[in-house]
Amino acid sequence: MKKLVILFLTFLIVLTFATAFAISAQTKSTENKTNHIYIDPGHGGFDGGAVGNNIYEKTLTLAIGLKLAQYLKRTGFVFSLTRNADFALAGNKRDDIYKRVALINNSEAVLYISIHANSFPVQSVRGAQTFYNPLFEENRELAIAIQNMLYVADPSNKRLAKAISGKYLIDEVAIVGCLVEVGFLTNPEECDKLSTNDYQEKIALMIYMGILSFLEKYGEI
Numbered sequence: 001m002k003k004l005v006i007l008f009l010t011f012l013i014v015l016t017f018a019t020a021f022a023i024s025a026q027t028k029s030t031e032n033k034t035n036h037i038y039i040d041p042g043h044g045g046f047d048g049g050a051v052g053n054n055i056y057e058k059t060l061t062l063a064i065g066l067k068l069a070q071y072l073k074r075t076g077f078v079f080s081l082t083r084n085a086d087f088a089l090a091g092n093k094r095d096d097i098y099k100r101v102a103l104i105n106n107s108e109a110v111l112y113i114s115i116h117a118n119s120f121p122v123q124s125v126r127g128a129q130t131f132y133n134p135l136f137e138e139n140r141e142l143a144i145a146i147q148n149m150l151y152v153a154d155p156s157n158k159r160l161a162k163a164i165s166g167k168y169l170i171d172e173v174a175i176v177g178c179l180v181e182v183g184f185l186t187n188p189e190e191c192d193k194l195s196t197n198d199y200q201e202k203i204a205l206m207i208y209m210g211i212l213s214f215l216e217k218y219g220e221i
Contacts, residue, residue, distance in 0.1 A: 035215065036078040038109035038177075040100055040169075041065035042116040045088030047096065050119035052185030055195050057117040058086060063197075064182060065115050067204035072211075080107055097168050105174045111142070112177035113207060114169055117194065119186040126187040127157040128203070132178040133170045134163035138218060143178040145217075146210030150180075153199075153206045180207060 041061040043049035049057025065081060072079045082089065082100045089099040104112050118129075128150045132143035143161035151157060161178075165171060170179055182203050183190045193199045 035111075036080070036107070036109045037072055037211065038080045038082070038104045038107055038112040038175075039065045039068055039072075040082040040104065040112060040114040042114060043088075044083050044086055044096075047088055047093055050117050050185045052119070052191040053188065053195070055185055055191055057119075057185060060117050060182070060185070060194055060200070061115040062086065063200050064204050064207075067201055068113070068115075068207055071204060071208040078108075080109060101169060101172045104177075105172075110175055111211070112173060112175055113146075113211070114177065114179040115207075116179060116181050118181040118184045120184055121186070123186055123188060126184045126190045127159040128154065128183045129159040129181050130161045130178050131164045131167075131170065131181065132161060133165065133173075136176060138176040138214075139178055141217065142176060142210070142214045145214040146178065146180060146207055149206035149210040149213070150203070153202045 041058075041064070043056075043058035043061060045058075047058065049061070051057065062083065062085070066084065069079050069081060080103075082103055088096050089103075090096040100114075128147075130143035130147045130150070132139040134140060140161065140163065147159070147161040167179075183194050185191045185194065194203075
């Protein structure tokens with residue numbers, strides 16, 4: 001019971017900061033429309049991505065991406081989505097990834113978030129995690145800001161933001177951003193949580209708050 005009270009109070013504190021961040025962000029985005037954010041819900045169409053308990057990654061990433069878009073919309077941000085329904089951007093996985101990168105790079109967006117869900121042969125492996133291209137310090141700071149907020153959604157998750165290379169979607173995007181793996185669909189408990197609207201809403205909120213925290217530090221990118 002004590003643990004639940006602590007978690008509840010922590011969440012209330014976070015929401016208070018979120019409101020303050022949101023007001024600041026709304027003012028900034030009204031004054032200057034450069035805070036254009038590109039949301040990339042991973043997979044889609046023929047490419048279902050990871051799967052667990054009949055939950056497909058493509059469905060989960062779209063649900064969270066659309067919820068994130070609503071948070072951005074409510075506070076005056078300009079946003080784009082690589083997809084807003086269950087479809088692929090090309091006829092094969094390689095061209096689909098190329099198209100996503102091209103859409104982001106050819107836009108006026110200054111920041112991107114690519115949303116995915118993870119899988120692993122060992123079912124006990126779990127936890128949301130952010131990944132970033134270490135070429136720019138801003139990528140690291142954004143990934144850390146979002147990872148810190150994801151900890152609020154699941155305090156048992158001890159994962160840290162991680163630099164990676166060798167992934168086209170991360171290596172070739174020319175603007176600030178990171179990839180968010182929202183959890184492991186191969187972990188039964190985490191998969192069950194991710195399948196609920198409430199937890200999807202919470203993850204979207206944490207990503208949003210991470211973005212606001214980053215922008216509070218860096219302002220216009």
